[in-house]
Amino acid sequence: MEQLQTGTLAGFKDYLCAVGYSSGSVQMLWSCTRAFFDYREQVPANVMPADILSFYEDLQVRPSLRGEGGLSGKMVDHYLYSLRVFFDWQQAVGLVMAHPMSGLQLRRLGSGQRLPLSVAEVTALFGAARHEREHAALHLLYSCGLRRSEAVLLEPGDVWPERGVLYVRRGKGARRRVVPLASRASASLGAYLRWLAVWVPGGSPRLLVGSRSQGMTGDRLCGLVKALGKRAELKTVVTPHRLRHSIATHLLARGMSLEQVRDFLGHRHADTTQIYAHPQNVGL
Structure with a gap:
């Protein structure tokens, strides 16, 4: 033994x-x-x-x-x-046939946790979006798992809907990464780019812009998703980081490996990613 x-x-x-x-x-x-x-x-x-x-x-x-x-x-x-x-x-690796923790819902006892949104709450949030800009912001933060700072620094040329990829050129720690775009995210960001070309005819240096055609600040992006949460009548406050937290948790719950989620989020170490591994039911 x-x-x-x-x-x-x-x-x-x-x-x-x-x-x-x-x-x-x-x-x-x-x-x-x-x-x-x-x-x-x-x-x-x-x-x-x-x-x-x-x-x-x-x-x-x-x-x-x-x-x-x-x-x-x-x-x-x-x-x-x-x-x-x-x-x-x-x-x-095939050494156990059944996962002994599968189906167990053990309460997490640590304090100060920022729990993820459920899939139903994310669906309601997207349903509350009315404008191309709102849909694009949600896809950047949830579907692409970007940090707030990464989202506001994106340029229009960093998004390639036709190729299904997005380039993060200035991530945390000066690390770059390529983020795959799901079909819905590609369609939404493509529609937003077409809207942006009309809204800012001379070209915009930033992908996300405010009502005055200037680059959106991090605080403005926070206000946008918080307002969408209220419009969706969610009982919890929605923030950019909570959306990033949510997609990571949902991907892990669907079976994506920890190292794949680590690369998707742009983390240096897998132990940073482990913060997002919530065993409770997220509505999948």
């Missing part, structure tokens, strides 16, 4: 390094996963949802090793995330 766990956990550590986790996160994920197998003393293929639930309950009463009291809610979330990544890997 011990040799099997040691070999499997060593393979898990190699996998984490290969997909781009930072060294600190590799150690944290590995140690959290090992703690589970020390607790249950089972081989991965025999782990059942009830075992995960039992461990989750134990974590909430387990004393902290770094001070008085129990584990923080954020630390409990780290344990759960580690197991999810571990069994995602085990299932992907």
